[in-house]
Amino acid sequence: MTPKGADESVLVPTKFKVLLLLLAGSIIAGFNVYNADHDFRSISMSRVATIATALDTNKTKDLADTVTSSHVNYEYMHTALSSIKQANPDFHFVYLMNEKDGVIRFMADSEQKESSGYSAPGEVYNDATPAFKAIFKTGKPLTEGPVTDEYGTWVSMLVPMVSERDGSVVAVVGVDVPVSSYYTALVNAGALPLLAAVTLAIILAVSDSMRRRRVEAARFRSELVSIASHELRTPLTGLRWGSESLIQQNLAKEQMSLAHDIHDSVLRLQEGAEDILQMASLQSKHSQQLNIVPNDLTKMMRDVAANQKLAASERGVTIKLSDSWPQSVMANSDPLRMKRVFNNLLSNSVKYTRPNTEIIIGYHYKKDEGHTISMTDKGIGIPASEQDKIFSGFYRASNAIKAQVNGTGMGLYLSRTITEQHGGKVWLTSKEGVGTTVFILLP
Numbered sequence: 001m002t003p004k005g006a007d008e009s010v011l012v013p014t015k016f017k018v019l020l021l022l023l024a025g026s027i028i029a030g031f032n033v034y035n036a037d038h039d040f041r042s043i044s045m046s047r048v049a050t051i052a053t054a055l056d057t058n059k060t061k062d063l064a065d066t067v068t069s070s071h072v073n074y075e076y077m078h079t080a081l082s083s084i085k086q087a088n089p090d091f092h093f094v095y096l097m098n099e100k101d102g103v104i105r106f107m108a109d110s111e112q113k114e115s116s117g118y119s120a121p122g123e124v125y126n127d128a129t130p131a132f133k134a135i136f137k138t139g140k141p142l143t144e145g146p147v148t149d150e151y152g153t154w155v156s157m158l159v160p161m162v163s164e165r166d167g168s169v170v171a172v173v174g175v176d177v178p179v180s181s182y183y184t185a186l187v188n189a190g191a192l193p194l195l196a197a198v199t200l201a202i203i204l205a206v207s208d209s210m211r212r213r214r215v216e217a218a219r220f221r222s223e224l225v226s227i228a229s230h231e232l233r234t235p236l237t238g239l240r241w242g243s244e245s246l247i248q249q250n251l252a253k254e255q256m257s258l259a260h261d262i263h264d265s266v267l268r269l270q271e272g273a274e275d276i277l278q279m280a281s282l283q284s285k286h287s288q289q290l291n292i293v294p295n296d297l298t299k300m301m302r303d304v305a306a307n308q309k310l311a312a313s314e315r316g317v318t319i320k321l322s323d324s325w326p327q328s329v330m331a332n333s334d335p336l337r338m339k340r341v342f343n344n345l346l347s348n349s350v351k352y353t354r355p356n357t358e359i360i361i362g363y364h365y366k367k368d369e370g371h372t373i374s375m376t377d378k379g380i381g382i383p384a385s386e387q388d389k390i391f392s393g394f395y396r397a398s399n400a401i402k403a404q405v406n407g408t409g410m411g412l413y414l415s416r417t418i419t420e421q422h423g424g425k426v427w428l429t430s431k432e433g434v435g436t437t438v439f440i441l442l443p
């Protein structure tokens, strides 16, 4: 069986929800990454700008005019840049550069002379981009990167030092931050919303797939119940009527006994099949929707009693409606289901009462409570210690098993469940060896 309806109704919205979640997660992640990029650059830039203002512009200009390591200001610059690097562990290179005839040269850097990253004063920096060179003309600071040069891949902050005298760009202070720090900041900002969206999407997909399985199972069960109902109930009813009409014929003794055996077996089969079908149908959502309409309770009870008449008469049992029953009394219920409840309970009274006794079906109405129906038998009763267990389903009292009365142990559970769906109650009083009264309250 392919429950296509279930697939379509549940899966399409799920796919849509999952996509929506992932899309929302990606948008938030993208927004966070954008902000993190902006923050990283502007915060780093303002740190480098502070450094640029701290450096002596006049000394820088002097050095810029004659760039050599023997210049009187070189040691000052080299020491200043080294201590800036030490104070800012995330800065990999700190350097000072100038420009002459379109060529960018190192004036000083933060590296020790023996280090591989050291650039001697006057050394040409070949990897300078046009945007870098343009700073010497525009005087505008710049963040570049990630860019790759001969020393590695960096995000670079480049801030011009401007002469107070003529406004010209004396040098550019540069700081290189390893690209890994930059990427870490971006990943940290974007990962959380993405992770949350993916986790939620997984939870949604898993829970919907579980829901889909439940829907499929319920659908399968309800189809099975409806097929089984038809395939079992119809022929069993036919068999029952057939065997009942056989019994009413003028048969020879042996044939009559055979007809009774057939009738008993059919009744047993019908009761068992009915219990199983009711149990299966109770599990399906569809069955929980009651079809409540006003019904004549008196008529319903007379029909149920008539239905049990033959089974009762075989044991010499009579079923009587008490005088308290009105000619007709209307009550709201799902007629098919309530009839099953009455049938279940009356068939118990018939089964468990002593032969040749009378079962009384009583009726009582109380304004704020509703209709109370009782069925009193003079049967084997129920041991006190087992009276709370017999409603739990699949439980049969020890004396019923000992007396070899057939049953499935489902009737009381089903009857109570159906009655409670109607807002009513089922309970009983019983004394072992004396008899039982079962009560049904319908609001």
Ligand code: ADP
Pocket (backbone or CB within 6 Å): 344, 348, 349, 352, 353, 377, 379, 380, 381, 382, 390, 395, 396, 397, 398, 400, 401, 406, 407, 408, 409, 410, 411, 412, 413, 436
């Ligand atoms: P079953 O198919 O066994 O009759 P029920 O759920 O209808 O299943 O009843 C559960 C058990 O409760 C029975 O097996 C029996 O032990 C006990 N019981 C129910 N009704 C009566 C009754 N009227 N008299 C004595 N015992 C009863």
